[in-house]
Amino acid sequence: MKHTYKITGMTCSSCEEKVTSSLLQVENITSVTVSKDTELAIITMDKHVPLNDLKIALGTKYNIETTLDDAMLEENKSWFSTYKPIVLIFFYITVVTSIMAFQSIKSNEMEIHQIAMKWMNHFMGGFFLAFSFFKFLDLKGFADSYKMYDIVAKRIPFWAYLYPFIELGLGLSFLSNIFPLLTNSITFIVMTISIIGVLQAVFNKKKIQCACLGAVFNLPMSTVTIIEDALMIVMSGIMIFALV
Structure with a gap:
């Protein structure tokens, strides 16, 4: 499954690499594509990963939020679980x-x-x-x-x-x-x-x-x-x- 997230705080290519590397260390994430220009990250997962886990992986320097569609998905998954x-x-x-x-x-x-x-x-x-x-x-x-x-x-x-x-x-x-x-x-x-x-x-x-x-x-x-x-x-x- 693929989800799109908005990430702020990236200023250069090294930021993109750091964000990508940090997210790939999260369990059940298989691939990450990050762009500082669009401030978007496309994350592929084997299993749904809560937004809070992604925030912990990135620390305080970068802020990650769900896009509108994925926010609704996150809310629905959280409610049902x-x-x-x-x-x-x-x-x-x-x-x-x-x-x-x-x-x-x-x-x-x-x-x-x-x-x-x-x-x-x-x-x-x-x-x-x-x-x-x-x-x-x-x-x-x-x-x-x-x-x-x-x-x-x-x-x-x-x-x-x-x-x-x-x-x-x-x-x-x-x-x-x-x-x-x-x-x-x-x-x-x-x-x-x-x-x-x-x-x-x-x-x-x-x-x-x-x-x-x-x-x-x-x-x-x-x-x-x-x-x-x-x-x-x-x-x-x-x-x-x-x-x-």
Whole structure:
């Protein structure tokens, strides 16, 4: 793969040689073509190399930045590599629950709105079970992260330790369809409380770890967390409305 970068600070041919030599020492870079006149470098890689690795290789004398197209590529790669665990979890849960819903359609067991409700029930059950599982892998690590931004856990630390158990209980309740109105009501309240702390952290641009997957993955707090919580709030709200 080839990427084009803008490099400033080169004043002569020896600068070109030094930049070329420095970049070729970076792992996975196979060839480099540098021009001080255009201030561009065309770099061929066997595997994607983060921009920060290139900056470290060049030191402080030369500044390297991505061009517009490559900046978008860099951002997309970084986003996916960062949030890949959440993306995969949502993908697997969506596929499994969709297959189950498709089987219900084929058998003509229920009407479409009933199938949609059942799909949301199974999706939310799978969501809470999966996310509670990762929290239980390091309960203390999760609690320490959660207390940094959750509005309840900040004041009542025990809430951070109780939260994974609540998620586990909700997951089992959704999948077994026990007390659906109570289950959805608790979900709506708990996730609404949770999203307040998330919104505060994101809007204040706090660089803290998101505790949604416990302490196993180092996920930064971002709009992804907001979407995750909001999705649960919307789904539980829809089902409360349908059950009342």
